[in-house]
Amino acid sequence: MSGAGYDVVVDVDEEGDLGHTDLQEDLEFHSSNFTDTAPNARKLPGNSSSGLPAPATSGGSSSKRFLWTLSFYAQFFDVDTSSVLSRCWAALYPRANFLDVLEGNPDLYGPFWIATTVVFILFIGGTISQYLAETGKQAFAYDFTLLSGAAGLIYGYTLFIPIILFLALKYFGSESANLLECWxxxxxxxxxxxxxxxxxxxxxxxxxxVFVGVGFGLSVAFLLRNLYPVLSATDKQTSKVLLVLVVVLHAALAVAIKVLFFAHNSPAAKDKTPETGS
Incomplete structure (x- = not known):
C-alpha cells in the first residue's frame, strides 16, 4: 500500500484477513515538514527573510575609503591595459559616445599618462623646433622652461577646465554632470x-x-560630441553658452601649443641673443 509518500508492507493471508497485523488501531501518520527551517538552524548573513543587511565583512570591500588614504585614490586607477587601449582607440576613432565606452567606470590612469606623454613630447618637439631655428646663428642651449611650461599648460588645462565645467553644470541644474567623467x-x-x-x-x-589646426578640430569635435548630451540637460540658452565656452577654451589651448612650442616667428620664439654694449 502506498499513499502520500509513505510505503507500508503488511501480510495478508489467503482469506484476506487483516486481523493479524502489526498495525495498531491508534496508529497515526504525521506529515513531514522537511522544507521548513529548523528552529535552531543558523540563518545565512544577508538573508532576505531576516530583514537585516549583510554584515560589512561579507562580500565586496568592507574598508571605508577616506580622502587621506591611498585606497581612495587607487579606485580611480583601477583599470587594466586593454580597457585603456580601447578607450584610447575610441578617442582617436570615435564611433560611439565615449561616456558609453567608459561603461560607468571612468578612470584617471589613462588621462594622467596621456597628459604626461604630451608634456614630454611637447618639450622634445619644441626643443627640436628651436634647434632648427637657431642652427648656425648661435650656440644652442636647452630651454627647460619649455618643460615646465608644457607641464603647467597641459596639467592645468586637464585638471581645472573639467572642474569649472562641472561646477557650471551643477549650478545650472544638470543632474547628469559627473566630475570623473569630465576629467x-x-x-x-x-x-x-x-x-x-x-x-x-x-x-x-x-x-x-595645419597640423595644430587638425589636432584642434579632431579634439574639439570629440569633446562637443560627448559633452552635448550633458550640456543639453540645462536650458537651451545656457547650453549654447557652455558649448561656446568649451570651444573657446580649447582653441586657446591649441593657440598656446602653437605659439609656445612650434612657432618660429611668434613672440615666444624671439631671438634671445643678449645685447652687447657698445
Whole structure:
C-alpha cells in the first residue's frame, strides 16, 4: 500500500484477513515538514527573510575609503591595459559616445599618462623646433622652461577646465554632470596632441599651422560630441553658452601649443641673443 509518500508492507493471508497485523488501531501518520527551517538552524548573513543587511565583512570591500588614504585614490586607477587601449582607440576613432565606452567606470590612469606623454613630447618637439631655428646663428642651449611650461599648460588645462565645467553644470541644474567623467573626457581628448607634437617641429610655419589646426578640430569635435548630451540637460540658452565656452577654451589651448612650442616667428620664439654694449 502506498499513499502520500509513505510505503507500508503488511501480510495478508489467503482469506484476506487483516486481523493479524502489526498495525495498531491508534496508529497515526504525521506529515513531514522537511522544507521548513529548523528552529535552531543558523540563518545565512544577508538573508532576505531576516530583514537585516549583510554584515560589512561579507562580500565586496568592507574598508571605508577616506580622502587621506591611498585606497581612495587607487579606485580611480583601477583599470587594466586593454580597457585603456580601447578607450584610447575610441578617442582617436570615435564611433560611439565615449561616456558609453567608459561603461560607468571612468578612470584617471589613462588621462594622467596621456597628459604626461604630451608634456614630454611637447618639450622634445619644441626643443627640436628651436634647434632648427637657431642652427648656425648661435650656440644652442636647452630651454627647460619649455618643460615646465608644457607641464603647467597641459596639467592645468586637464585638471581645472573639467572642474569649472562641472561646477557650471551643477549650478545650472544638470543632474547628469559627473566630475570623473569630465576629467576622463578631457584627459583622453589630449591623445590627439601626441601625433601633432611629433610632426609639428618642422621650420615650415604653415605646415605647423595645419597640423595644430587638425589636432584642434579632431579634439574639439570629440569633446562637443560627448559633452552635448550633458550640456543639453540645462536650458537651451545656457547650453549654447557652455558649448561656446568649451570651444573657446580649447582653441586657446591649441593657440598656446602653437605659439609656445612650434612657432618660429611668434613672440615666444624671439631671438634671445643678449645685447652687447657698445
Amino acid at each position: 576622463a573626457l578631457y584627459g583622453y581628448s589630449n591623445l590627439i596632441w601626441i601625433p601633432v607634437a611629433l610632426i609639428s617641429w618642422s621650420p615650415i610655419t604653415i605646415l605647423n599651422l
